[in-house]
Amino acid sequence: MGEIIILFITLIPLYIVLIWTYFNPEESMLYGQRWMYKEQPEFSKRAIKYTKFVSVNFIVLLTTFLIGSFFFDNYRFRLIFALGVFVYIGYLIFFKLRSEILKSDE
Template structure:
């Protein structure tokens, strides 16, 4: 029982940065889309509304799925 709680705690600790990135992607989709690629452009690129909407929806769905998976792991243990 204690080992399983330890495993869940470690999984939770490892999920915190992933949640942080997903929340950041939801609130700043332009920045997250250009992360690591900004050097390729001489001037600020224009990002379409469709791409911004896609990143927001994907981030939100990922947050919900990760939360559900973590809750299911807690319930089954």
């Protein structure tokens, strides 16, 4: 039980960064690279949508990882649970988001 609490405490900064990335995608894409531009660059709607999509999916992934580590004591169950979530997110990225982006470009 103690390792779950330590894991939760160490993941709090990552949650904060992911929430910030969702609400300020332009700022997060420029983080650490603002010095390269003289003016504020314009990002495409596709890049902003992708950044928000990735941040939401990582929030879901971290949450399911925490829930999985709380309920499953066996490492095999955790591995199968995490692999299932990765496959689902991969499906969303490659099929759902791709078709949505292609619809928005037309």
